[in-house]
Amino acid sequence: MIALIDSNNFYVSAERVFQPKLRDKAGCVLSNNDGCAISRSNEAKDMGLKMGTPYFAMREQHEQGLVWWRSSNYTLYQDMMRRITAIVKDTFPDQEIYSIDECYCDLATFGHHDIEQVAVAMRAKILQYTGVPVCIGIAATKTLAKIANKIAKKHYKKTGVFLMDTPNKIERSLKITEIDDVWGIGPRYAVKLIKAGIYTAYDFTRLPEEYVLKLMTIQGRRTWRELKGQRCILMEYERPDKEGISTGRSFAQMETELAPMEEAMAFYVANAALKLRAQNSVCARLFVYAQTSLFAVVNQKYCAEIDIRLLVPTSSTAVLIKEALAGLQKIYRPGFRYQKVGVELRDLRPDTQVQASLFEPAEHAIQHKQQSALKIIDELNSHYGKDTVRYGVMGFSKKWAMRQEFLSRKYTTKIEDIIIVRAY
């Protein structure tokens, strides 16, 4: 059996752990740049607040005190996610972290236990230890576990667990699962299927296999088989070393000048380089891009990218910033209103494999020295806070930075930000 553990309204739940006044009230967490609602409380859902509702559309309700909102506090969510997955791992060690609020567990080694009881106890433990409510769906395949999880969320609110283990339970569950709610069936296929009279997951499983294969290729057949209880989507335990590290975000407002874009770019490169060193890798290629808004008028639209090959693979922040800025200067055209710049470090290799370029033996020695300087910088920054020691080009204004007007504190990762307790 496979269990899917999924946090309920994760971002909202994480905010509420540290801000009791947000509980039992309609509210949401906003996307990057405070754009729109990406996580909603149950009360907000009941009010009819839809996923993706833009910030300005909620302003009136917010001013009347009907809806609270927060900017996304990814530092906090990441830490809460780490806590939850660690607690899950104590019970179910064969774990695949699928996203920030979902993980799959293979329960093959749990045959002789009462799985349902174990899951109910684990859910209670996660709620007590972290304050975050989760739901657990257990079934034969990942696709079925996803359905079981949805049913747990909807119909088993008290225990938060649904074990979909008998043919009868599976049939009943598939019959109440609409086709567009099935994992692996995209909106376009869903429309096609509904037109053909296939409304539920159950209807879909009644189709002949060849028909599904013809209509939806092998991807569709895989979903069909998974719904029939045959495991096709396997567990992925070790996340393969990331193929590339990318950072880049939209600016708070459109930028026209090169200087603030360079500042932002330097920040992104420094962050990416830090991640690169954390996984003991170096990169051999840099991909730099700049773009205007997708919604810009045709002749004001501009999007450019440049692929830079490094002579010597490196993880040095200084070298990477130098190269990225040179790239940005090449693709920058004045007269456009830019919305976003970004960088992706590509062609990653373990740092033990680094070979000095034949033509630059001295470079190697310098790199070696830089490596130890960087280690010290990383240590200082992890000790005294991100970007305490920084490169000059990164600047201090941060005018370009993401808008996060309603950001809560870093309750679990910064000592100045911990909760305050009233003892009076």
Place this chain on the structure above:
Amino acid sequence: MKELLLYQRGESETLIPLYHDKIHAGFESPAADYEEERIDLNAYVTKYPHATFYARVVGDCMTGSGIFPDDLLVVDRSLTPSNGDVVVGILNDEFILRSYYKSGLREYLMPDNIAYKPITCDSSTQFEIWGVVPYTIMDQKRRIHDRLDRLQQFLR
């Protein structure tokens, strides 16, 4: 064993490595086999790190338990409160520090300072335990002036 890089300044600004290798200096330490992990304060004060949070105190209602304003609290959510435990609770949407006491169906939030009154929690109060406080940390350096005042009284 330490890695060492020596450089000689040449004519140009380029640095030329003189010697670059791991230097094996003398015998290995006779104590190498006896090396143990250094004492880890985290391991001492946190039984279950994934359930541990930290909090800051405002107010003086727990001075009898040696908890003063600005002290740091270790809050462990994996513990269930017993009578007499110091707890962080939520009362009227606010974090509150008191000692826990249960008698029959009644739960009390008790101060440890006679200047304050106990709070009775029944079905009408919105109250829950957020976590138990197994350890607190006090900044002794910050209390130096208070302490000096007291010391001087002794000498007088």
